[in-house]
Amino acid sequence: MERVNEAAKLTLRSTEVVRDEKEFITATDAETPSFQSQRIEKEISRRQLIDKINNLNFQDRTVNIVFRHKLYPRDLTLRAHPLPCHDSRLACRWVDQFDFNQLSESYTFHHLYLPKGQQFLEVVPEVRSISEDQILFSLPETCREISVRKLQRNQCAGIITYMFQNGATYYGRLIDYGAWQFRVAVATIPPQTFRWIDDDAPVTILFTKLNTTLYSGECRIVRHDRGLQERQYTLEPLQRQIRRFAPREFRTTRHALTPPPDVSFEHPLFGKHINLKVYDISGCGLSVEEEESAAVLLPGLIIPNLELTFSDGSSLHCMAQVVYCKTHYDRKAPYVRCGLAIVDISVEDHIRLLGVMHQATDAHCYVCNKVDMTALWDFFFETGFIYPQKYEFIQANKEHIKATYEKLYNNSPSIASHFIYKQNGRIMAHAATMRFYESSWMLHHHAAIRSSQNRGGLIVLNQSGRFINESHRLYAMKMDYVFCYFRPENKFPAHVFGGSARNIKNPKICSLDLFAYFHHRFDSMNAKDLPGYWRLDDVGGEDLNDLHTFYESQSGGLMLQGLHLSPDRHDCSGLIEAFRNIGLTRERHLFALRYRDKLSAIIMANVADLGLNMSDLTNAVTIIEVDPQPLTQDIIQSALNRIVHFYGTKEVPVLLYPQTAAARMGIESEKSYCLWVYDTQNLDYYFKFLKRLLKFIQH
Incomplete structure (x- = not known):
């Protein structure tokens, strides 16, 4: 690496064009035949x-x-302003x-x-004078106008190049x-020599600019x-296709839109503005077509700022990488x-694309569209x-809930999305x-009008x-896991979500x-504090390790990852800030309930x-029992008394895990909820199950 840095200093210390460099501004004699042999003149x-x-x-x-x-077969090309x-x-x-x-x-x-x-x-032309x-x-x-096929190349500046071979x-x-060949100049730093390079073996090339690959x-x-100190290599890329992501069976659906959108960008290597028509497009990527003689795209090339413009003039921006050229x-x-x-895009632009x-x-399907809130509330009741x-819960807080839903549905937040199926405007x-x-x-919030002819519920699913x-592959979306709660007695989610887990048979x-x-x-008159030897502390790293050990023996599933309670995944500060930016509340407080300094339970207060969530599962306390032996109903009640002030109310919903702990402690359970968690890196299993269940499913 020291040699690389030393080379950087040598190469970048002067931008003056010296005579040796000028002789390579145009094609050398060795390149001229292929350049000339494919030209069309008029x-x-x-x-x-x-x-x-x-x-x-x-x-x-x-x-x-x-x-x-005058004596030797070589050219010198000089640039001039007309x-x-x-x-x-x-x-x-x-x-x-x-x-x-010397020129004269x-x-x-x-x-x-x-x-x-x-x-x-x-x-x-005729030269009249030169000075x-x-x-x-x-x-x-x-x-003569000359069209050159395939080997045309564009002059580049400011692109740092690394060439690797055998260490x-x-x-x-x-x-x-050019998309088919390009030319680089590299230098040696002793004890390197160019004899280390095997001309018959491939080399790996890396282009960077301003520390961006x-x-x-x-x-x-x-x-x-x-060349001895600096050598110029003409190189031909070997790959016409690369893998940006791991292959999968269920790829996203592509569409050929009419009229087709345009993509435009400044070429990252030579700076020229490029405009191309889109052949087809999905929520994950697109394809374009270019003339072979004018090709500028190369598999592996990263375009930092690509603009996609639709026929109505609307546009969005993303970072993209070329994955194949055929x-x-x-x-x-x-x-x-x-x-x-598409390797990076803002959440807002991505949802617009979707x-x-x-x-x-399906023209009846909408994603994050502006919603008539009166029609939405009518739908929920109907x-x-x-x-x-x-x-009863909604009525007591209806004005606050109405304001929350106005923000969620009509302010394009980056933390929520909704899917609506309409027929005749309904x-x-x-x-x-x-x-x-x-x-x-x-x-x-999955719901549908009950009708023998309405498949809307399946369509929004x-x-x-x-x-x-x-x-899920986009960094901005932050979607490593998806989860939902459902009542075991509710047939549809039990069949779809519960059925997928039972079919996949892999809790990881x-x-x-x-x-x-x-x-x-909370009853302030009869509230009891924790008795001696018990205390409620902030959670530490070792507590999450103990929680992980307990949960692996109890279930071995994805609950801790999904709820962000694993040792390496527990910070929610970025999410809290995202909620705050759109005027919504989101807090999370983690506590360790200890008996004689030993962890008995982890308590998570989500505010x-x-x-x-209309079942209020997002504004609730989650208790995960780690050591059941000392825990009692009174201890749980006393711990909750210390936490209830976060909610500004005297009644708080509580989720207790495992479900059997409630009966053991004598806590009267109102109902049970299943927590379903899915790792989005393995979506093929889910879609394979869903495809068998619902034949028309698209992905």
């Missing part, structure tokens, strides 16, 4: 040439002026520094060429780039210039279809989702997800599954844990806005 008039010159002047771009050595031109006279001012005397003695003018999109104009500052030409009546690292820069991949050495010959001209994976994708599948006992089914722990999302499948992929549910009512 004649261009002087008037068209003058228009192009003035266009270059307007955009402060340069022309390339080529001189040929001045405004209105007749046959053209003046160009030099950009590159050069030895004027050893070289003669040969031609100049002007860039023109994917072509260039080759001009052979150290500028060169004057008389333009000919015509010139040796060479440092340098990228000179020019832009490309890495294996390449074949095509040729090099045999050439097709079924049209008049060969073209390359390139697949790009909204378009779900609508493309479906029986808000039953009389539940409404809500027929609904489901929602919410990020309730740092990297765990909760599935809840499918939507929520698609959402997870299209989101999908697990079920049963909780007792009751309410703790959130009332009604965030």
